Amino acid sequence: MTSPTATLLIVDDESQNRKLLEVLLRHEGYLTLGAANGEEALALIAQRAPDLILLDIMMPGMDGYQVASNLKANPATSNIPIIMLTAEIDRSARLIGLNVGAEEFLTKPFDAAELQLRVRNLLRLKEYGDFLQNQSRILEQQVQARTAALTAEIAERQRAQEALRGYATRLSELSHRLRTMEETERRAISRELHDRIGQELSALGLILGSLGAKLPRESLPAVHKQLQDMQGLLKSMVGNVRDVMAELRPPVLDDYGLLAALRQLVTEFAKRSGIAAELSGVDLQPRLPSLVETAMFRISQEALNNIAKHAQAKKVEISLYAASDRVVLDITDDGVGFDADETPPDQQHWGLITMRERAEAVGVVFRLETAPGAGTRIALEAERAAT
Numbered sequence: 001m002t003s004p005t006a007t008l009l010i011v012d013d014e015s016q017n018r019k020l021l022e023v024l025l026r027h028e029g030y031l032t033l034g035a036a037n038g039e040e041a042l043a044l045i046a047q048r049a050p051d052l053i054l055l056d057i058m059m060p061g062m063d064g065y066q067v068a069s070n071l072k073a074n075p076a077t078s079n080i081p082i083i084m085l086t087a088e089i090d091r092s093a094r095l096i097g098l099n100v101g102a103e104e105f106l107t108k109p110f111d112a113a114e115l116q117l118r119v120r121n122l123l124r125l126k127e128y129g130d131f132l133q134n135q136s137r138i139l140e141q142q143v144q145a146r147t148a149a150l151t152a153e154i155a156e157r158q159r160a161q162e163a164l165r166g167y168a169t170r171l172s173e174l175s176h177r178l179r180t181m182e183e184t185e186r187r188a189i190s191r192e193l194h195d196r197i198g199q200e201l202s203a204l205g206l207i208l209g210s211l212g213a214k215l216p217r218e219s220l221p222a223v224h225k226q227l228q229d230m231q232g233l234l235k236s237m238v239g240n241v242r243d244v245m246a247e248l249r250p251p252v253l254d255d256y257g258l259l260a261a262l263r264q265l266v267t268e269f270a271k272r273s274g275i276a277a278e279l280s281g282v283d284l285q286p287r288l289p290s291l292v293e294t295a296m297f298r299i300s301q302e303a304l305n306n307i308a309k310h311a312q313a314k315k316v317e318i319s320l321y322a323a324s325d326r327v328v329l330d331i332t333d334d335g336v337g338f339d340a341d342e343t344p345p346d347q348q349h350w351g352l353i354t355m356r357e358r359a360e361a362v363g364v365v366f367r368l369e370t371a372p373g374a375g376t377r378i379a380l381e382a383e384r385a386a387t
């Protein structure tokens with residue numbers, strides 16, 4: 001690694017010494033520069049830093065110690081190795097030289113072989129030092145570049161996450177709005193059915209009844225059967241309209257509250273599915289806010305639909321309980337259960353997503369506990385406003 005074209009600066013006020021060193025070093029293939037005193041040496045170094053300095057101690061003006069401490073104090077020149085030229089066995093001079101940072105000493109008169117070895121070793125050390133410094137600079141630059149790239153990447157990800165959060169919030173607001181509109185619509189249609197069709201059907205029933213009473217006795221046997229059929233038809237129409245109204249929006253939910261609506265729902269469910277269903281609970285006093293009641297009712301509907309469709313259950317238990325600060329609605333089946341972490345491969349399953357979303361939109365905590373073979377439990381927890 002030693003470079004034969006290294007430049008060496010010889011600083012000595014005695015030109016004979018400079019000459020001698022010059023001859024010895026040039027013979028080795030080095031380039032040499034000469035300075036007759038400290039000031040001249042510093043001026044030369046400022047122009048072009050040499051690879052090594054041979055520095056005499058005793059010089060008129062600035063002495064060798066001052067030059068050395070000056071160079072070692074400056075980060076631009078501190079890594080240039082210095083060989084101090086001392087008189088034989090000059091112990092105190094060596095100590096001072098070491099103290100100001102000189103790397104080596106060479107005793108006058110010079111021994112050519114020693115000079116060559118010391119110069120070569122020091123140059124090799126400096127080359128290693130330079131190489132390491134260079135490597136660490138490159139590494140530092142790479143670290144800086146990577147850090148900058150990572151910082152930019154993190155900022156970009158944060159922006160993307162914020163955008164996603166924004167979309168999610170808007171989406172859930174939108175779906176909440178849609179659901180509120182749907183409930184309003186359902187309520188309006190149910191009211192229309194009640195006020196218009198229902199009233200008119202009742203009126204028709206009265207008319208039919210009085211028609212029978214007004215007919216002359218002789219004509220009665222001829223139309224009796226038709227009158228009975230008409231009244232039967234009318235009764236079933238009234239029943240159908242009631243069913244449609246209850247499906248749209250059970251009036252019992254508005255009029256009597258969640259427990260009563262659940263009772264109706266559970267009875268219907270048991271009749272339709274043949275699965276034993278048990279409801280327990282208490283009437284909530286005061287009632288929950290209408291939005292929360294509706295959400296809990298719709299979620300129960302969807303949960304029972306799922307049980308009828310997927311659970312193969314023998315029994316369902318529904319309970320509605322209230323503590324002073326919260327209301328808990330629990331729907332548990334003893335059916336096949338499922339793996340809730342396994343998202344269905346197609347996008348045909350909206351029930352669970354909608355349930356969770358409905359609950360969260362009105363501040364209700366939605367919990368699903370299930371495992372294959374272990375049944376399914378859905379728990380809804382609503383906080384109660386302090387009274």
Ligand SMILES: Nc1ncnc2c1ncn2[C@@H]1O[C@H](COP(=O)(O)OP(=O)(O)OP(=O)(O)O)[C@@H](O)[C@H]1O
Pocket residue numbers: 306307309310311333335336337338344348349350351352353375376
């Ligand atoms: N009570 C349950 N018992 C067993 N499996 C259930 C139960 N509830 C849900 N699952 C399983 O979870 C899946 C997802 O249910 P989800 O209600 O989201 O969708 P779906 O009922 O298949 O379709 P959708 O409700 O959209 O008509 C179901 O396909 C079923 O495999």
Ligand SMILES: [Mg+2]
Pocket residue numbers: 302305306350351352
């Ligand atoms: Mg479903």
